[in-house]
Amino acid sequence: MSINIFKINEELKEFIPQEVIDLEEKATWGNPKRGVMDLPYAKELLEEHSLCAGCPESMAFRYILASLPNPEDTIIVNSTGCTSLVFPHIALHTVHSLFGNQNAVATGIKRTLEWRFPDKVKDVVVLAGDGATVDIGLDCTLQSFFRQEKITTICFDNEVYANTGGQESGTTVQGHVFKMAPKGKQWPKVPMWQLAIDSGCHYVVRMSVSSPKKVEQVVKKAIYVAREVGPTYLHLYTPCILEIGLNSDDALMEMRDKDKERFKFFEYVSPQAEEVIAKKKEEGLL
Amino acid sequence: MQKLGEELRNRAGQKIVDPEYLLFEAPREKVFMTGSEVVKEAVKRASVDASVSYPITPQSEAAHLIGELWVEGYVGVYFRGESEFGVMSELAGCSMAGARTITTTSGPGTLRAMENFPMWAGSRLPIQLVLMARGINSPLSIQPDDLEVSFLLDTGCMVWYAENAQELFDMILAGFVVAEQPDVHVPVVNVINGFFISHTRESVMLPPDDIALPPYNPYKAPMPPIDMEMPPGRFLRDPFVMKSNYISYATHTSWQFEVRAAIERARPYIKKYLGGLIEEFGDPESDIVLVSTGTGAAQAKEAVRLLEDEGVKAKVVKLKTIRPFPINELREAVKNAKVIFVPEFNVVGWLEREIRRYLYKHSDAEIIGGPRVAGGMTMPPEIIAKDVLNYLGKEVKHVY
Amino acid sequence: MATLGPSHYSPYPVAVYENILPPPPGKALLLTEVVDEEVAMREAAKAMLTRENPTIFPGPQVIYAWNEEAKEKARLIRELAEVLGAKIIPMVDYRPKYPKIDPEKEINPNHPNLTIWHNNIKACIFVGVHCHYANVALKIIRAETDCFTIALCSNAGHEDAMITLRDQHSEELKKFIEIAKEVKKEVK
């Protein structure tokens, strides 16, 4: 049982910091029905981190980690960017490798774990920013879809390279002035969700993270479909309030605005994914 | 791994034997095959979990053959990746998840993949790369030229260099054993000169194929594998370590030294499993020394035979490992040398640079970088012999 | 600050550059000498019993109850701490911790010196820490502190510790406890 790696030996417990004891005792393990409604009470799998005050990316992290149906056997792969500052603080096995190779690393991990643990479900989830997913890592992202890797890819789209100081990215909207696009971006936002569908993903969603319960639903669907069918892709709007010049309490307002336009909820479900989702609903897991 | 009676067997059903038995004691039979085919034979006896491939001349055939082993059940995971960058990243994933891994590449592929090699080393992944060296420059060449090796010297990977198919076979097996030692646990690059070794047949002695190395045990690795089976549960491989992440710059320094220390710790294991970091050939007392590696060493040996016909005694010091560099072994081997020639298959003379670096103030010998060939040229032993004879002021009788 | 060694501009001494390698199987390393395991255990116990604020730093492999050996080792480490009169400060994981560690209660491989300075620790034992992180931490400690470091390693040992014992499992820990009890009588 992988959950044993969080159990503390009684003889040493009195020396262990409370936050680690809480992970064993108050986090939700072994319960696929866990979800965002645990957040007000349970110990989260995310510890204190260094993202900016009011950053919606941290909200996304909270919802996703609270929604993993099988955290005790989930591996998360990330890439370079703001997100990579959060990963040391996630109470799971996670990987930061290089900028843009996250889906390749995840492929290797997933295939090896299937070979090493044929009787166990080990979910592999990629969490990376838009630069990593759409620009520098597009090759690895799409190729993992072509190969039908059974992994869930989640892109945090803040429409900018935030960690390096606000440069234009492939997902920046046309005309927007950022560093490296001093005359405004010359070409349209890359429709990554559409590329994901065309490249063979079985479950694809575009949305903002303005609704925690909705995020929980799509994360669970994406993971269950990836487990049984093939690649799934979530494209989440997590605006960089710093780079677009908003205040620290403006993130939710910004996301709710964009819910009405370019991040209007969009969901694609392949016929095979439909079956999995129907089955999981019957089992009461969705 | 399963136990059948008294015997342990791997997942392919092969009997698991000690590395010493497989390498030194098991009966061997003579076969006639290419370097590429030899890669397959080594992988077949190595309980390999995962291999990812990408086509590039001249390594493609070896990579196909590993695919055949996957079909036959000798390799757990196998597929073609999207590029060498992708392949090396996929292998990093496989290795982090606890797999014994191997792949092959060549020339531009090595450079395409380059960002991964220091990452492999820093992540302490004992991945094995068989490098079939070829040209990398523009204008493009698919021919043998080992300039690319110089780019790998400071990645934190071990770099070994095989002279022929036999040595390649033994080095691949020894490579897994040494690289996976818990106190070593860094990648190993086994280099051969492309085409000269990969595409020519020679006789090779092979042990039976129903025995294999013990499987890799990731739970003895210096870092936990990424499989949620070993504490700490909260574990990132590998965090940024810099002051803006609220830790000291010292961590990065210490970490980098640790990777280099790991290579140093490989020395006793290399002595045990390769029989030493260097090999000497010719007259041990000679003051004319040819220091080379791989095919260069093979040609130098022929040159020593030619020189013997001319009444000149010389010796070859073949470097079997470049990282770790056989510092003490080389100094000892050239302690009587008056002149050292360094035949190389590249235009820059990276091996000469290495030798000068480690012999500085440790040898009074004159070091001559050359002869050098590149871009696919062969290095006839005659040109090496000619350089030596010219240096000695002797008449060069051969017609070249 | 340690003397500048072949590692040049880094203030870090790195044992392998002084040709110090981990001990061969069946042996231990005491400073730069390869010695018998018992000799090293006696010296380790003596260091812990005679230096200020001796502390055991257990790592994840013994903190968490992930297998039977880990459970047994945790019990033995507790016993060893009592025999040696040592404190226990855990290395619960290896992350760069945000916003900072509490150096009184934790040790972290990224800046182990903070914990050693804060608690004025002059002798310590690493046990159950994964080899890479033990090595990173031991190099920093050797450079930044005057703490006498002892590694109880279940693999090949750590040449950057002042004493390293290799292939240490429950049986060896029991042996170490017995030796520590004897040494305790002698040093009193």
Place this chain on the structure above:
Amino acid sequence: MYYVAKVINEECAKYNCKQCTLFCPEPNTLMYNDEEHHAYVIYDRCKGCALCVYVCSDLLKRNSIEMVMAESLEEKGVSK
């Protein structure tokens, strides 16, 4: 000198909404006390973004959270 969020317990206890605990970007910072039916803030972890105030006051018109100077708090660490 910085602001942190403070729940006005009596106001908050009038509702059973927990919305702020979901929208807080920081993990294990804005929690809910089931016995007393109100949210509470772990001040040490609060970065003072005031997103919870936006949720409580602007979206839900409940005005149960205010921003206060951290130094003005009598209890350290946890407020229940």
